[in-house]
Amino acid sequence: MTATSARPVSRVGASRSRRHVLWHVGGLSLRFERRAAWTYAVLTLFVCGLGLFALTLGDYGVDVPQVVAALLGRADDPLAQYFVTDVRAPRIVAALLVGAALGVSGAIFQTISGNPLGSPDVIGFSTGAATGALVAIIVGGASPSGVAVGAVLGGIAAAAAVYLLAWRGGVAGFRLVLVGIGVAAALRAVNALLVVKAPLDAAQAAEQWLAGSLNGASWSKLSWLGAALLVLTPITVGLFRGLAMLPLGDELAGGLGVRVQRLRLLVVLVGVALVALATAAAGPVAFVALAAPHLVRRLTRTGGIALAGAALMGAALTLASDVIAQRIFAPTQLAVGVVTGSLGGCYLIVLLALEWRRHRG
Amino acid sequence: MTAPPAPSAPPASRHPASGPAVPSPGRRPGAVRLGVVLGMGAILAFVVLASLSVGSNPIPLGRAWTLLLHPDGSQASVVLHDLRVPRTVVGLVVGAALGVAGSLMQSLTRNPLADPGFLGVNAGAGLAVVLAVAVAGLTGVWFYLWFAFAGAAAASVAVYALGVAGRQSATPVRLALAGMAISAALSALTQTVILADKTAFNEFRFWVVGSLEGRGWSVLAATGPFIAIGGLLALLLGPALNALALGDETGRALGVRVTRTRALTMIAVTLLCGAATAAVGPLTFVGLAVPLTARALVGTDQRWIAVACLVLGPAWLLAADVLARVVVAPEEVQVGIVSALAGAPFFVALVRRHKVAQL
Numbered sequence: 001m002t003a004t005s006a007r008p009v010s011r012v013g014a015s016r017s018r019r020h021v022l023w024h025v026g027g028l029s030l031r032f033e034r035r036a037a038w039t040y041a042v043l044t045l046f047v048c049g050l051g052l053f054a055l056t057l058g059d060y061g062v063d064v065p066q067v068v069a070a071l072l073g074r075a076d077d078p079l080a081q082y083f084v085t086d087v088r089a090p091r092i093v094a095a096l097l098v099g100a101a102l103g104v105s106g107a108i109f110q111t112i113s114g115n116p117l118g119s120p121d122v123i124g125f126s127t128g129a130a131t132g133a134l135v136a137i138i139v140g141g142a143s144p145s146g147v148a149v150g151a152v153l154g155g156i157a158a159a160a161a162v163y164l165l166a167w168r169g170g171v172a173g174f175r176l177v178l179v180g181i182g183v184a185a186a187l188r189a190v191n192a193l194l195v196v197k198a199p200l201d202a203a204q205a206a207e208q209w210l211a212g213s214l215n216g217a218s219w220s221k222l223s224w225l226g227a228a229l230l231v232l233t234p235i236t237v238g239l240f241r242g243l244a245m246l247p248l249g250d251e252l253a254g255g256l257g258v259r260v261q262r263l264r265l266l267v268v269l270v271g272v273a274l275v276a277l278a279t280a281a282a283g284p285v286a287f288v289a290l291a292a293p294h295l296v297r298r299l300t301r302t303g304g305i306a307l308a309g310a311a312l313m314g315a316a317l318t319l320a321s322d323v324i325a326q327r328i329f330a331p332t333q334l335a336v337g338v339v340t341g342s343l344g345g346c347y348l349i350v351l352l353a354l355e356w357r358r359h360r361g
Numbered sequence: 362m363t364a365p366p367a368p369s370a371p372p373a374s375r376h377p378a379s380g381p382a383v384p385s386p387g388r389r390p391g392a393v394r395l396g397v398v399l400g401m402g403a404i405l406a407f408v409v410l411a412s413l414s415v416g417s418n419p420i421p422l423g424r425a426w427t428l429l430l431h432p433d434g435s436q437a438s439v440v441l442h443d444l445r446v447p448r449t450v451v452g453l454v455v456g457a458a459l460g461v462a463g464s465l466m467q468s469l470t471r472n473p474l475a476d477p478g479f480l481g482v483n484a485g486a487g488l489a490v491v492l493a494v495a496v497a498g499l500t501g502v503w504f505y506l507w508f509a510f511a512g513a514a515a516a517s518v519a520v521y522a523l524g525v526a527g528r529q530s531a532t533p534v535r536l537a538l539a540g541m542a543i544s545a546a547l548s549a550l551t552q553t554v555i556l557a558d559k560t561a562f563n564e565f566r567f568w569v570v571g572s573l574e575g576r577g578w579s580v581l582a583a584t585g586p587f588i589a590i591g592g593l594l595a596l597l598l599g600p601a602l603n604a605l606a607l608g609d610e611t612g613r614a615l616g617v618r619v620t621r622t623r624a625l626t627m628i629a630v631t632l633l634c635g636a637a638t639a640a641v642g643p644l645t646f647v648g649l650a651v652p653l654t655a656r657a658l659v660g661t662d663q664r665w666i667a668v669a670c671l672v673l674g675p676a677w678l679l680a681a682d683v684l685a686r687v688v689v690a691p692e693e694v695q696v697g698i699v700s701a702l703a704g705a706p707f708f709v710a711l712v713r714r715h716k717v718a719q720l
Contacts, residue, residue: 116534117474117541165709177473178653178712185646186705189698192570196695200563207562211552287545294538335556341549348542352523352535 036300036309043312047096047319054323055088059331086219094217095322095336096315097225098282099292101274103314104236104307106289108271111243111305112264113180114173119290120275122180123268127187128158129279130210134191137206138198144216147209148280155279158187159272163265170261172250212285212337214322225281232273239267240307247305286337288314291344298351317344394659398669405676412449412679413441417691420445447577452682452696453675454581455573455637456647458588460674461595462633463648464655464666468602469626470533477634477648479540480627484547485516486638490568491554495561502575505568506583506639513635519543521627532609536623571642571697573682584636591632592671598626599664606663644678646701650708651677657715677704 021037023030055067062070062080069075070084102120110118120126132154136147163171166179195203242263245253250260275289295317296309321339328334414425420437428438429446462477470479478484489512493499499508524539555562601622605612609619634648655669681700685693 115472115474117472117537122474165713168713174473175712179709181473181649181653182705182709182712185649185701185708189646189701189705192566193694193698193702195566196570196698200559203566204556204559204562207552208556211556286549290541291545334553338549338552338556341545341552345542345544345546345549348538349523349546352539352542 033300033302036302036306039296039300040309040312043309043316047312047316050316050319050323051092051096054092054319055084057323057327058083058088090219090222091214091217091322092319094214094222094225094281095319097222097229098214098278098285099288099314099316099318100311101229101278101314102285102288102318103292103296103310103312105271105274105278106291106314107293107305107307107310108236108243108267108274109289110293111246112173112267112271113177114247115177116294117290118177120271121184122177123272124158124162124180124183124187125155125272125275126279126284127184127191128161129155129276129284130191131158131187131194133209133283134194134206137209138194138202141202148283151283152276152280155276156272158183159268163268171264208335209283210337211335212283212340213335214282215333217281221281225277228273228277232270232277235266236270236274236307239263239270243267243307244305282336284337285318285340287341287344288317291348292317295344295348295351317347394662394665397658398665398672401669401672401676405672405679408676408679408683409449409453411683412452413445415683416440416445416686443577447581448573448682449679451576451581451640452573452679454585454588455641455644456651456675456678457671458592458633458637458674459644459648459678460651460655460670461592461667462630462637464652464663464670465595465598465602465626465630465633466648467652467656468606468663468666469623469630470537471606472533472537473649473653475537475540476645477630478638478643478645479537479544480630480634481516481520481540481543481547482513482631482634482638483643483645484544484551485512485514486510486635486643487565487569488512488516488547488551488554491551491558491561491565494564495554495558500564502580506580509642510584510635510639513638514631516543516547517627517631517635521624567695568642570695571644571700572693572695573641573678574693574695576641580640584640587632587636591629591636594625594629595633595667596664598622598629599662599667602626602663606661642697644697644700646697646704647674647678647681650704654708654711657711 019033019035021032021034052064052067055071056062056064060079060083062077062084066075066077066080067084070081071089073081073085075081075084105120106118109120109122110116112118113122115122129151132150132152133147135154136150140146140150162176162180162183165183166172166176168175195206198206242253242258245256245258246260246263248256254260278285292314293305293310296306296313299313300306300309317340318336321343322336324343325334325336325339328339410422410425413429414420414422418437418440420428420441424437425441428435428441432438432442459477466475466477466479467473469475476483486509489508490505493504493508520536520539520543523543524536551565555565601612601617604615604617605619605622607615612622613619637644651674652666652670655666655673659665659669678696678700681703682696684703685696685699688694688699
């Protein structure tokens with residue numbers, strides 16, 4: 001900051017230091033870290049490139065010029081037009097939105113629980129969603145949409161139970177984690193009981209749903225997901241400033257003007273809404289919420305929370321996983337959640353191993 | 362996670378009760394601790410007796426005692442000596458192992474979300490069991506034991522290598538991330554196999570909930586030695602872990618060799634949790650809740666927590682096992698399900714009432 005104040009103030013300009021870049025236009029200024037900016041740019045390029053590549057993939061071959069033509073609505077081949085805009089594009093958009101929602105909710109829950117292992121499961125959401133889905137499948141024999149409704153209701157009920165049980169004139173991060181452990185354990189036992197007592201076929205159908213899948217994504221199904229995210233995104237951005245102060249501790253954040261309890265409740269509501277939307281759209285896709293914030297933090301080498309980075313990383317991870325899940329054993333399709341687990345896990349292993357070599361060198 | 366827990370001063374210099382003006386949640390007078398541990402011991406004794414007597418073939422306590430000392434070849438005597446006693450002893454040993462492993466794990470990673478399977482033990486064991494069924498076509502408790510043990514050992518060595526190697530010492534967060542990454546990759550593989558192979562799924566769904574059914578002397582003989590070594594290591598590590606709870610720098614200044622202590626702790630956790638998981642399946646909640654409960658009751662001194670876990674772990678597991686035999690008698694529910702379903706409300710009530718010192 002000292003470097004910038006020494007310069008003559010111009011209305012439009014940019015200042016640079018070794019780590020930071022500062023742009024200012026009139027009264028507004030934008031400051032970002034160079035490495036973070038590069039990371040985000042590369043991630044965005046990766047997502048766009050992969051999305052374009054994914055549009056060409058499938059049993060019906062379409063090359064890149066045709067894809068571009070189809071996207072502009074001017075493809076000569078009506079079948080190519082149909083596959084690109086009505087089959088592949090919605091699936092890709094679904095993967096991106098689901099991944100981004102999971103990444104942001106993961107970053108949110110890691111911040112409010114003050115725990116690097118935090119994920120929507122801190123508040124019992126994922127386990128509760130599984131319970132709802134298992135009840136719908138095994139007891140009710142429900143249709144896919146019924147299963148999604150059951151999962152979302154189960155998840156929200158579990159989250160409400162954890163929040164209320166952790167409430168004692170306010171919710172502290174550590175107590176939230178402990179109560180979450182207890183409630184999630186009880187629900188996990190219920191899930192195990194349902195799976196053990198169910199007939200084998202129903203149990204395996206449930207297991208299939210629990211792995212998560214983006215099969216059957218369509219524009220009509222996506223529209224409400226997109227609409228909900230349009231509402232949630234500005235709210236999340238508005239909460240960011242307060243959220244960034246929570247790790248300072250409740251007293252200090254309160255002293256800086258953050259209304260801690262109100263903020264924590266709002267943030268939990270947003271986080272639960274995000275993960276509920278993702279679960280309704282694709283089932284419980286594993287590991288994205290847990291890993292995306294860590295991956296982006298390790299790539300940018302910054303501490304703190306990066307919601308935009310987590311969203312980008314979540315989207316990239318989910319899209320890459322879905323492409324692999326579709327094509328690796330084609331025509332057999334894997335569940336996307338299985339691939340996110342192995343891909344995300346392996347990627348994190350590589351990052352940790354590289355860091356280790358750098359420290360040794 | 363950053364706030365270190367209130368240190369317990371060494372016993373020689375501790376002022377009982379009349380210490381600081383605001384008592385920190387981590388501090389408990391010695392008499393209270395002793396009372397708590399003795400109380401838990403009494404509960405454990407009661408649960409052991411119940412475990413010998415309760416079941417689909419109930420044996421009154423007095424008769425059970427007589428038969429225990431003088432087996433007479435009657436049906437009750439056979440049930441007692443061939444089924445109840447070995448099952449109870451396995452429950453005692455496994456419960457103690459899981460409780461102590463959990464307390465070490467939480468102390469090592471300073472994270473209450475880290476169950477003892479966190480070093481990849483459960484994920485590795487699960488994958489090995491699934492592969493045993495799907496690839497080698499082997500089923501049965503005895504095969505699962507060895508496959509699970511091998512898988513657990515392999516996975517935790519991998520986590521150890523990733524988390525520790527090449528650096529001065531592994532930070533808790535790094536260890537947690539390494540465990541998380543490897544567990545995720547292994548469980549994804551497990552899931553792929555069970556989605557494709559129905560037999561493997563059917564065996565896995567029963568193995569993964571954890572059960573004491575049909576575990577006898579042979580299981581104990583195979584896993585007992587590992588648990589004994591791990592337990593001994595855990596008790597010896599107490600003072601060093603206490604010092605490390607103050608932070609690496611302070612710990613080092615107090616004469617603790619940080620890297621060695623962490624490595625030994627991980628070995629102890631792997632031995633205890635790997636052997637316990639091999640014996641009865643992954644009982645994660647016992648390993649999570651027992652040490653946290655012990656922490657709420659006896660305070661933050663790792664030595665007392667280890668002792669309390671030695672008593673509370675078996676009591677928790679055997680109580681769940683007794684319940685598992687009676688709730689839907691004459692059938693049984695798996696002990697893993699009961700231990701979480703019955704234990705979770707108790708656990709939630711406890712953490713609501715007591716202020717548990719942060720790890």
